[in-house]
Amino acid sequence: MLIPIPCVVMRGGTSKGPFFLQSDLPQDEARRNQVLLAVMGSPDRRQIDGLGGGDSLSSKVVMVSASSRPGIDVEYLFAQVSVDSATVDTSPNCGNMLAGVAPFALEHGLVAIDKPQTSVRIYNQNTGKVVEAVVQTPGGKVNYEGEAHIDGVPGSGAPILLNFMDAAGAKTGKLMPTGQAIDLIDGVEVSCVDFSSPIVFIAASALGKTGYESKAELDADKALIARIEDLRRQAALRMGLGDVAGKVLPKVVLLAPPVQGGQISSRYFVPWNCHAAHAVTGALCVAAACHIPGTLAQRLVQLDAAAPQHVTIEHPSGQLHTQITQEGMDAEGWPQITKAGVIRTARPLVAGVTYIQSSAWD
Incomplete structure (x- = not known):
């Protein structure tokens, strides 16, 4: 049997990959990683049996959930899925994929939409830091079309402003972890x-x-x-x-x-x-x-x-x-x-379900 998992494949900045609600994935880390490897088709140089594009910039996954933290709207966990090894790394953040988090959350009803723009405060589980995303929402709907252009992406789109708050020491706890400039x-x-x-x-x-x-x-x-x-x-x-x-x-x-x-x-x-x-x-x-x-x-x-x-x-x-x-x-x-x-753009590419073999889930 094949297991269906709801997802939206989105381009975020100069990267792309599937976005999931965290509740649709296993909560156990080892099982979740096994599922993500199956979703992306890793390990395989071509990722031919999954959604991955055979490149590190298109072998990324985002998981989003509502947040109970004071002053925070949603939380997200980023995963870099290796193309040719059975490795899932959640230690880094990805600012490009982050551009898709607020639109995804708004489209899934995790955050109430304002007009003409909506500010979404996002807690990054990878780094423990907060990011404010400002999304264009005229008429109460997420707008993806606009004149903002970012190099590395054809065409243009609606601007998404990402403000990284108090981001010093994201992984080491110090802006200058060795204590020296050189x-x-x-x-x-x-x-x-x-x-x-x-x-x-x-x-x-x-x-x-x-x-x-x-x-x-x-x-x-x-x-x-x-x-x-x-x-x-x-x-x-x-x-x-x-x-x-x-x-x-x-x-x-x-x-x-x-x-x-x-x-x-x-x-x-x-x-x-x-x-x-x-x-x-x-x-x-x-x-x-x-x-x-x-x-x-x-x-x-x-x-x-x-x-x-x-x-x-x-x-x-x-x-x-x-x-x-x-x-x-x-x-x-x-x-x-x-x-x-920084200004980024993002948009959904396809929405539906991705299928994996039941052995990957089990």
Whole structure:
């Protein structure tokens, strides 16, 4: 027998995948992960027997539920499902898929709709952080059509504003988990920052790159990928994340000065290949790092003196615009970044049920 599970496949930002109500999935973590692997068709390079697209950007799952937390509307859990191994990782967040959470919640009646826009406060179970999503809802219905364009996605859509609240120390509990703006690992300077997501920043020039290479060029350099992975694992130990072999956090970003009219150039790794565009959570961490004295990002960024809170990040598919709100310093003397915002778009692609074999559920 086949087991039907209600779901909506949505594009969120530059990623896509199935969205579920948490109540429609097993509550036991091991069983749930087994079900998600079956849903996506993993492990299989093509994911031919599931909904996965054979790529890390299209092998993602979002689970949503109503929340009983004070001041919170809904909760969501993100899962990165490995394409070619039987692994489900719920340690990271995904800011792109997050763009679909509020529309999904509104369409399923988890949150009352306002006019002409609805603000949804979302608790991220992966990081324990809160995100405010502002969705266009004229006439009391979710609007997906509009003029907002994000590089890496064809066409345009209605803007969804994502404000990440108090996102410092998302996984490590500290904005600067090593306590230093610069760490030296095997002769390479790195900056370890944890804002919305923990990231190891490296100047592209330190690894013999310009920082303007395409995804294909970077992915083809196997020696570079191996070097990045070695630095990532060593940095993770210093960040208090332990042995991260086989885990997707922390991520790595290669930085360079801007060349396309933005403030900084970034190549974001996911982590074993380069992102085709840029992760939202990674972009927010880049923007935050640009405002932290002494970091590699702060060295390379070219902020606009008239609007230093705006950081436009150049990536392989174009640009991503962010905005930082800073209020003084934290207890350890680092900038206190209280809010970081970004515009995304999202839309449902198909709704119905996905079928898995009963053995996966059992």
